[in-house]
Amino acid sequence: xxxxxxxxxxxxxxxxxxxxxxxxxxxxxxxxxxxxxxxxxxxxxxxxxxxxxxxxxxxxxxxxxxxxxxxxxxxxxxxxxxxxxxxxxxxxxxxxxxxxxxxxxxxxxxxxxxxxxxxxxxxxxxxxxxxxxxxxxxxxxxxxxxxxxxxxxxxxxxxxxxxxxxxxxxxxxxxxxxxxxxxxxxxxxxxxxxxxxxxxxxxxxxxxxxxxxxxxxxxxxxxxxxxxxxxxxxxxxxxxxxxxxxxxxxxxxxxxxxxxxxxxxxxxxxxxxxxxxxxxxxxxxxxxxxxxxxxxxxxxxxxxxxxxxxxxxxxxxxx
Amino acid sequence: xxxxxxxxxxxxxxxxxxxxxxxxxxxxxxxxxxxxxxxxxxxxxxxxxxxxxxxxxxxxxxxxxxxxxxxxxxxxxxxxxxxxxxxxxxxxxxxxxxxxxxxxxxxxxxxxxxxxxxxxxxxxxxxxxxxxxxxxxxxxxxxxxxxxxxxxxxxxxxxxxxxxxxxxxxxxxxxxxxxxxxxxxxxxxxxxxxxxxxxxxxxxxxxxxxxxxxxxxxxxxxxxxxxxxxxxxxxxxxxxxxxxxxxxxxxxxxxxxxxxxxxxxxxxxxxxxxxxxxxxxxxxxxxxxxxxxxxxxxxxxxxxxxxxxxxxxxxxxxxxxxxxxxxxxxxxxxxxxxxxxxxxxxxxxxxxxxxxxxxxxxxxxxxxxxxxxxxxxxxxxxxxxxxxxxxxxxxxxxxxxxxxxxxxxxxxxxxxxxxxxxxxxxxxxxxxxxxxxxxxxxxxxxxxxxxxxxxxxxxxxxxxxxxxxxxxxxx
Numbered sequence: 083x084x085x086x087x088x089x090x091x092x093x094x095x096x097x098x099x100x101x102x103x104x105x106x107x108x109x110x111x112x113x114x115x116x117x118x119x120x121x122x123x124x125x126x127x128x129x130x131x132x133x134x135x136x137x138x139x140x141x142x143x144x145x146x147x148x149x150x151x152x153x154x155x156x157x158x159x160x161x162x163x164x165x166x167x168x169x170x171x172x173x174x175x176x177x178x179x180x181x182x183x184x185x186x187x188x189x190x191x192x193x194x195x196x197x198x199x200x201x202x203x204x205x206x207x208x209x210x211x212x213x214x215x216x217x218x219x220x221x222x223x224x225x226x227x228x229x230x231x232x233x234x235x236x237x238x239x240x241x242x243x244x245x246x247x248x249x250x251x252x253x254x255x256x257x258x259x260x261x262x263x264x265x266x267x268x269x270x271x272x273x274x275x276x277x278x279x280x281x282x283x284x285x286x287x288x289x290x291x292x293x294x295x296x297x298x299x300x301x302x303x304x305x306x307x308x309x310x311x312x313x314x315x316x317x318x319x320x321x322x323x324x325x326x327x328x329x330x331x332x333x334x335x336x337x338x339x340x341x342x343x344x345x346x347x348x349x350x351x352x353x354x355x356x357x358x359x360x361x362x363x364x365x366x367x368x369x370x371x372x373x374x375x376x377x378x379x380x381x382x383x384x385x386x387x388x389x390x391x392x393x394x395x396x397x398x399x400x401x
Numbered sequence: 402x403x404x405x406x407x408x409x410x411x412x413x414x415x416x417x418x419x420x421x422x423x424x425x426x427x428x429x430x431x432x433x434x435x436x437x438x439x440x441x442x443x444x445x446x447x448x449x450x451x452x453x454x455x456x457x458x459x460x461x462x463x464x465x466x467x468x469x470x471x472x473x474x475x476x477x478x479x480x481x482x483x484x485x486x487x488x489x490x491x492x493x494x495x496x497x498x499x500x501x502x503x504x505x506x507x508x509x510x511x512x513x514x515x516x517x518x519x520x521x522x523x524x525x526x527x528x529x530x531x532x533x534x535x536x537x538x539x540x541x542x543x544x545x546x547x548x549x550x551x552x553x554x555x556x557x558x559x560x561x562x563x564x565x566x567x568x569x570x571x572x573x574x575x576x577x578x579x580x581x582x583x584x585x586x587x588x589x590x591x592x593x594x595x596x597x598x599x600x601x602x603x604x605x606x607x608x609x610x611x612x613x614x615x616x617x618x619x620x621x622x623x624x625x626x627x628x629x630x631x632x633x634x635x636x637x638x639x640x641x642x643x644x645x646x647x648x649x650x651x652x653x654x655x656x657x658x659x660x661x662x663x664x665x666x667x668x669x670x671x672x673x674x675x676x677x678x679x680x681x682x683x684x685x686x687x688x689x690x691x692x693x694x695x696x697x698x699x700x701x702x703x704x705x706x707x708x709x710x711x712x713x714x715x716x717x718x719x720x721x722x723x724x725x726x727x728x729x730x731x732x733x734x735x736x737x738x739x740x741x742x743x744x745x746x747x748x749x750x751x752x753x754x755x756x757x758x759x760x761x762x763x764x765x766x767x768x769x770x771x772x773x774x775x776x777x778x779x780x781x782x783x784x785x786x787x788x789x790x791x792x793x794x795x796x797x798x799x800x801x802x803x804x805x806x807x808x809x810x811x812x813x814x815x816x817x818x819x820x821x822x823x824x825x826x827x828x829x830x831x832x833x834x835x836x837x838x839x840x841x842x843x844x845x846x847x848x849x850x851x852x853x854x855x856x857x858x859x860x861x862x863x864x865x866x867x868x869x870x871x872x873x874x875x876x
Binding site for chain 1 (some may be wrong): 407421472588589593594597776851854855857859862863864
């Protein structure tokens with residue numbers, strides 16, 4: 083009786099109506115947002131679709147060079163009817179997130195289908211993925227990539243993925259739905275469309291990248307922790323299938339900067355691959371075919387097709 | 402905590418449910434809840450500065466009671482002075498100390514004495530200018546016997562720190578807000594739904610208008626030499642809408658949020674860019690601050706009574722102090738002085754209260770004369786806003802000089818897309834100019850109403866720019 087007299091209690095008609103209407107409206111928003119993300123999720127965020135897709139039995143691991151340059155569709159076609167557990171999924175990010183270390187390793191292991199036995203794992207490695215900010219002590223758990231996706235994600239195979247939306251809202255660029263310039267495919271490959279035709283723009287982009295990497299040399303160091311993590315990652319992945327280490331092709335100017343940053347990179351990669359009995363392909367060796375990049379280190383989608391095929395050939399030869 | 406953040410999206414419904422369903426048994430519990438959540442809201446930014454609010458609240462609470470208790474005016478005055486000293490002291494230390502110290506060093510060096518400026522390495526606490534003015538209004542009103550001091554310490558502390566308007570206003574008068582903490586609040590459906598509409602419109606103004614304009618404004622003001630006159634002019638227009646969208650957007654969200662808890666805050670903006678003269682503009686822009694200065698500074702100084710000299714003096718004082726309230730920079734002072742210069746001819750010709758109604762009252766469109774008046778007033782405010790935005794007076798002068806060259810009549814070389822959002826804002830606000838906010842009256846049809854809300858929400862999602870902090874937080 084007392085409750086029914088209380089104007090603030092839920093039986094209050096005003097409040098009841100308010101809550102019902104608010105909730106209904108909220109549900110409509112969620113529904114529309116879900117539909118929007120379902121149709122346009124690949125256009126409005128570089129990573130969203132990586133977390134809406136099922137667990138993977140084969141994987142490409144790396145930074146933006148692999149994200150754009152390695153096309154799972156080509157690999158799946160090439161190895162159709164092979165012994166590998168396919169399809170392969172591109173679980174690469176950018177140099178801000180795709181750094182070798184305990185964070186990335188944890189996320190990769192989360193994304194792997196635990197039943198996989200004959201997976202194909204391509205680790206597209208470069209010196210920056212083994213670098214760390216000078217002020218960060220990796221042994222004390224200080225990592226540049228902390229708090230970014232995929233490291234802040236608990237659910238990596240949920241569709242729609244509202245955890246990603248809530249935690250990484252700032253990564254979304256919803257306006258891109260009108261331009262549709264880049265698209266993250268359901269297999270994890272980021273397709274860049276409508277690249278400018280003016281070669282001067284590419285020159286300018288390359289100059290910016292050179293400046294960025296030159297700046298990295300000042301603020302970054304090669305991390306022993308990450309080097310050990312690479313070894314651990316290879317060992318972990320080997321439990322699920324075959325692992326291949328790849329150095330993706332880049333322009334000479336940028337390669338020269340990377341050699342300054344990490345002179346023993348090729349030697350160390352060779353050593354870690356031998357230690358774990360996995361193949362290592364360095365596509366930056368002088369006798370290798372060159373692939374056009376649009377900014378010095380990202381291969382465009384046409385070059386990416388050729389490069390992915392060339393990598394498949396190399397893997398096939400090593401089998 | 403920012404209103405345009407996910408934290409707030411979770412915070413607000415949680416507080417709403419606790420307020421109406423858990424702490425609803427007694428008004429004291431509700432006040433206590435509001436106090437705690439307000440401190441959480443503020444502490445989210447930097448919990449160390451909570452001590453300032455708590456201290457300021459304690460001082461003003463006890464000063465209020467002491468003023469009432471004192472029988473002699475002399476004693477009452479002492480308690481009032483203590484309250485002023487503490488509040489203005491906080492402002493002086495945190496906001497103005499470095500400015501005065503540097504200016505003193507410059508003055509000394511001009512006289513031939515080289516002195517190193519003593520500066521403090523301190524952060525300006527968010528919202529300090531807002532809550533100190535709010536608490537000062539309490540002790541002044543108690544001193545003037547316009548308000549009975551409260552003995553309810555929780556109600557008073559909750560009044561000082563009420564989270565919707567704590568960091569950027571509206572600067573509430575104790576006589577309006579404090580009594581609302583004594584009365585049993587009843588949930589009101591119409592008030593709450595209108596509150597939600599006002600929040601939505603505030604978010605649109607902040608995220609779609611202000612944040613999109615900010616990108617271009619920052620680019621142009623930081624590299625003004627690279628842009629043509631027409632681009633500089635468009636960027637100045639964008640700044641006018643950035644600051645309006647930002648600040649009135651915040652006020653809308655604050656007022657709307659308060660309404661969800663059955664509190665009524667004062668209107669802070671009344672569609673100021675439809676003003677037909679500067680006097681009207683100042684009746685419609687940051688109303689809570691303008692009326693604060695009117696009641697606690699302008700009128701005690703004699704207001705518009707007395708001779709011409711007194712009117713001129715008081716006008717300059719109120720506008721310059723208002724400019725200085727915004728920050729310890731000469732550009733704000735010039736901005737205030739410029740507005741005083743705009744305002745004086747109206748005051749001296751007794752035309753400052755000509756336009757008390759809304760433009761085109763009862764009509765859909767303005768007359769030609771009104772259109773010219775509105776446009777002129779807007780252009781004058783743009784000129785003043787350049788000083789408000791520029792880093793130095795030299796920058797502002799050079800900006801204006803560059804803006805008024807021949808290339809003013811060429812096509813701008815900046816992204817003008819925000820003009821489309823501004824046009825939408827102007828149309829909506831023009832249609833709603835008789836009301837309290839831009840979404841007060843929407844169609845009676847549920848379908849049209851909800852479609853409108855959804856359209857606004859998806860505009861915010863699709864066209865919203867990268868989240869920026871509210872400009873007025875720095876004041």
